[in-house]
Structure formats: structure tokens, C-alpha cells
Amino acid sequence: MVTELQHRMQESFKEHVSEDHLMDCMKCGFCLPACPTYLITDQDETHSPRGRIALMKAMRDGDVVWDGSVEDAFDVCLGCRACEPACPAGVQYGSLIEETRVAIQQVKPQHVVAKSVRKATFDGVFADQGKMTGTVKLVQLYQKSGLQKATRKIGFLNLFPPFMQEMESVLPAIETKKKRTFSAKPKTTRVAFFTGCLMDTLFQETNKRTIELLEWLGADVQIPAEQQCCGALHGHSGELEKGLRNARKNLDVFDSDDFDYIVNNAGGCGAFLTEYENHLKEDSQYAEKAAQxxxxxxxxxxxxxxxxxxxxxxxxxxxxxxxVTYQDSCHLRNVNKVILEPRSLLMDAPGFEYKELIDASSCCGSAGIYNLLQPEMAKRILDLKMKGVKELQPAKIVTSNPGCLMQMNVGIKREKLEHEMQAVHIVDFLYEAIQKQS
Incomplete structure (x- = not known):
């Protein structure tokens, strides 16, 4: 007997999940060895891209019954998109998993608490940079007032799950002062800087260093006012339309004609930003703006x-x-195809020898807020990553994304290696390496 929920879920899949994209999959299996969750679950087909695409089609066709196991198959997906470069047919898996999560979100029953949290997150903090700034100021107060030391000392944090304790322990110290180190060269290139929500709050010192290094290289850096979160978090969580609301706001404040480049320093953001063109191609008002x-x-x-x-x-x-070694940002590598550039910079950095990290291209388990929503799977993936780190024993693990940075520092702390190595953003690494030579 088809329940009302099953019927509505099937109709939602028909409405939101592209049948053409589903039919692109040839079921060849080239994606399997590239998928972290397939490998970490002892080759469970349900947790592979091929298996998930089969489930998407089965849901669309009404051949499977919607239940917790089906939902779990989609939830456990990291969205790392490592399957895309491996696919000979060019299956657009990133679009499919986004569409699937939208389809589920439209129909899935939710408790009042879950609805309230999602509204506060997607319509509040990540829809208004002012609210994000205010939230981070509370974190700064927590750090600077002595409250952080007190809560750690009395064991208050023990009331929270282990993964939340770990994330709290690697929160960056939020600084507000900036000391200029490098002199700017004559300006030759016009650059607009997409500052990002987390990068411009939790990692604002990295943003300041980004600007300083660009000016040192001769860029005229402008920061358009009233930027918003790129929308990636929304898109990955079944709230794509709210993510595109942010996209339109960003397109309104960035006049692309005025700049040679629009630069970002967060791999996850960069992937979604470059896909504004695809997401808004049917929007007559924004399609041309998004493409440019x-x-x-x-x-x-x-x-x-x-x-x-x-x-x-x-x-x-x-x-x-x-x-020094490098841990790829999944989206920077798999979506934006940026692989050699960061490595070349590390190879040329003074005072360091570059060595490739074992399985550097595989996900670290951060994946946006995946490590918060799927802590056990994220832990297993990170534990596997840390085996390669311990074998290499680098002094610095360089990343290009804030989530990867915090996740790798969690791994370092978990393995009690914080006195031997450090995970750093590529901007901070280069800034400090150059500073030592100045």
C-alpha cells in the first residue's frame, strides 16, 4: 500500500531530480574506488555514487519505499564529488545530490526544533553577514573573557558530544588587529575579493593577509560591500532556493565589468560561486550576470x-x-580542477621541502558541516587520512578551505601531534614563509 508520504516523496523526486541526468549513468563502476563512503563501508553499494543514483531513479519511479535506510544513503554522501572526474560519461552527480536533497527537504516531516534550527541557520546567520559577524563576536567574547578557559577547567564541555568538544578545541583565535608586513607594488591587476562568511569572521586574519599578499604582487584589491554567504551550505542541505537568494544578492553587489578577476580563498565557496552560472542559467534577470x-x-x-x-x-x-604537504579541498580539486597551482607554490616556498601526502585527493571528512551531522563517518574518514599524515610526518599540512583546516587540526589533536605539526591555510603558510625571509 502506497502511503501519502511515499506518494508525495515520489512526486517530489519527479519534480526536482532530473531524469536526463539520472540516465547519463552507465553503471560502469568507475566511480566506486573514488568514493570515500563506498570504501569506508567495506564497499557497500548503497553508499556509492552508482548506488545512490540507482536509489534516486527507484524513488522517482516508485520502485522503492521511502524509509530511514534510503534517507541515510543520501545523508551519508559527503558531496565531495570525487566521482565526477572519475566518470567517463560525465555524470553530473553534484547536481543530482543537490536535487535529491531539495526533493527530500520539500516533503520530509520535521520536528518543530529542527525547523527552528534550519530557519535560524539558513534564513538568519547564513543569510545576513551582519548576523554572522554578531555570532562570531560572541565566540570572540567567549575566547577573550576567560570563559573558554573556565569552561574547560571545570569540565563543562564534557556535557557535549566528543566531536563538538574537538571542534571547540580547534576554533581559531579571533583577532582584530592587523600589522602590515609587505609593501604594495604598483597596481597592474584589478581584483574584487569575495571575503566569504566564515573566512571574514572566524578567519579574518587570513583574509587580511590575502589582501596584503595580493597587493604585494601588484593587485588593486576592492571589497564590494554587502556581500553575503555564497550559498553553498544552503545548496548542500536541500535549501538550494535560499542559496540562490544569496547568489542574487552577491551578483547585485559585484559589478564584474570593473574587475579582471573575482578571487576567493575558500575551496568550498569557490566551487559554488563558479556554479552560479549553471544554477541561474534559466533566470532571465541574472543569467548573464551569473555567467560573467x-x-x-x-x-x-x-x-x-x-x-x-x-x-x-x-x-x-x-x-x-x-x-610541507598539501591536503586538497575536494571542491577546489574536483569541481574547479585546481590541482597543480597550490602544489607549485609549496614547492617554491623558502625553507621547506614539499612532499605529497598519501591520498591527498581524498576527502578529510569535513565536507561543510558533514563532520557535525555525520560525526562517526567523518571520524572514520579522518582516521584513515591521519594514517598517511603520520607516515609522512610533515611540519605543515596546508589546506585551501576553512573546514578542511579545522578538520585536519582535529586529526592532529586527536593523534596528539600538535607539538610536531600544524594545519594551516595556504595564505597563512605563504605569508609566514615570506615574512621569515623579509
Missing amino acids: FSRKMIDISSLFVKLGMNARLKEMKSEAHSI
């Missing part, structure tokens, strides 16, 4: 390379005394 915006979007390591940072680094080249 996406074409000019560039990640920070790629822009550093274009502006000649490698040559500047080589001029400073000194004897290597420490190992």
Missing part, C-alpha cells in the same frame, strides 16, 4: 600563480629544513 561572474571567479592559489608569486618565492629560496 563565474567566468571571472578564481581561487587564491591560481591568482597568486598568475601574478608571479612563484618567481618571487624562488628569489627567496633557502635550504629546506621542514617538510
Whole structure:
């Protein structure tokens, strides 16, 4: 007997999940060895891209009954999109998993608490940069007032789940002062900086260093006012329309004609930003704006390379005394295809020897807020990642995304390696490496 929920869920899948995209899958299995959840679950087909696509089609066709196991198959997906480069048919898995989560979100019954949390998150903090700033100021007060030390000392944090304790322990110290180190070169390139929500609050020092390094390389950096969260978190959580609301606001404040590049320094944000063009191609008011915006979007390591940072680094080249390695941001690698640029910068960095991390291209388990929603799976994925880290023993693990940065520091702390190594954002790594030579 088909229940009302089953019927509504099937209709939602028909409405939101593209049948054409589903039919692109040839079921060849090339995606399987690229999928972290397939590997970590002992090759459970349900937790593979091929298996999930089969479930999407079965839901659309009414061949399976919607229940917790079906929902879990979709929830456990990291959304890392490592399956896309591996797919010979070019299946648009990222679009399919976004559409699936939208379909589920439209119909799934939710408790009042869950609804309230989602509304506060997607219509509040991540829809208004002012609210994000206010929230982070509370975190800063927590750090600076002595409350953080007190809660740790009395064991108050023990009341929270272990994964939340770990994330609290690696929160960056939020600073407000900036000391300029490098002099700006004559301006040759016009750049608009997409500051991001987390990067401009929790990691504002990294943003300041980003601007300083770009100016050192001859960029005229402008920061358009009233920017909002890129919308990636919304898109990955079944709230795509709310993410596109943010996208339209961003397109309104970025006039692409005024800039040679629009740069970002967070891999996860960069992927969604470059896909504004795809998401808004049917929007007559914003399609052209979105296409131009996406074409000019560039990640920070790629822009550093274009502006000649490698040559500047080589001029400073000194004897290597420490190992540096790189953990890919999944979306930067799999969506934006940025692989060599950050590695080339690390290879040329003075005072370091670059060595490739084992399985650097595989996800660390952060995946936006995946490590908060799926802590056990995220832990298993991170534990596997840390095996390679311990074998390599680098002094610095460089990342290009704030979530990856915090996740890798969780792994370092969990393995009690914080006195031997550190995870750092690529901007901070380069800034400090150059600063030592100045």
C-alpha cells in the first residue's frame, strides 16, 4: 500500500531530480574506488555514487519505499564529488545530490526544533553577514573573557558530544588587529575579493593577509560591500532556493565589468560561486550576470600563480629544513580542477621541502558541516587520512578551505601531534614563509 508520504516523496523526486541526468549513468563502476563512503563501508553499494543514483531513479519511479535506510544513503554522501572526474560519461552527480536533497527537504516531516534550527541557520546567520559577524563576536567574547578557559577547567564541555568538544578545541583565535608586513607594488591587476562568511569572521586574519599578499604582487584589491554567504551550505542541505537568494544578492553587489578577476580563498565557496552560472542559467534577470561572474571567479592559489608569486618565492629560496604537504579541498580539486597551482607554490616556498601526502585527493571528512551531522563517518574518514599524515610526518599540512583546516587540526589533536605539526591555510603558510625571509 502506497502511503501519502511515499506518494508525495515520489512526486517530489519527479519534480526536482532530473531524469536526463539520472540516465547519463552507465553503471560502469568507475566511480566506486573514488568514493570515500563506498570504501569506508567495506564497499557497500548503497553508499556509492552508482548506488545512490540507482536509489534516486527507484524513488522517482516508485520502485522503492521511502524509509530511514534510503534517507541515510543520501545523508551519508559527503558531496565531495570525487566521482565526477572519475566518470567517463560525465555524470553530473553534484547536481543530482543537490536535487535529491531539495526533493527530500520539500516533503520530509520535521520536528518543530529542527525547523527552528534550519530557519535560524539558513534564513538568519547564513543569510545576513551582519548576523554572522554578531555570532562570531560572541565566540570572540567567549575566547577573550576567560570563559573558554573556565569552561574547560571545570569540565563543562564534557556535557557535549566528543566531536563538538574537538571542534571547540580547534576554533581559531579571533583577532582584530592587523600589522602590515609587505609593501604594495604598483597596481597592474584589478581584483574584487569575495571575503566569504566564515573566512571574514572566524578567519579574518587570513583574509587580511590575502589582501596584503595580493597587493604585494601588484593587485588593486576592492571589497564590494554587502556581500553575503555564497550559498553553498544552503545548496548542500536541500535549501538550494535560499542559496540562490544569496547568489542574487552577491551578483547585485559585484559589478564584474570593473574587475579582471573575482578571487576567493575558500575551496568550498569557490566551487559554488563558479556554479552560479549553471544554477541561474534559466533566470532571465541574472543569467548573464551569473555567467560573467563565474567566468571571472578564481581561487587564491591560481591568482597568486598568475601574478608571479612563484618567481618571487624562488628569489627567496633557502635550504629546506621542514617538510610541507598539501591536503586538497575536494571542491577546489574536483569541481574547479585546481590541482597543480597550490602544489607549485609549496614547492617554491623558502625553507621547506614539499612532499605529497598519501591520498591527498581524498576527502578529510569535513565536507561543510558533514563532520557535525555525520560525526562517526567523518571520524572514520579522518582516521584513515591521519594514517598517511603520520607516515609522512610533515611540519605543515596546508589546506585551501576553512573546514578542511579545522578538520585536519582535529586529526592532529586527536593523534596528539600538535607539538610536531600544524594545519594551516595556504595564505597563512605563504605569508609566514615570506615574512621569515623579509
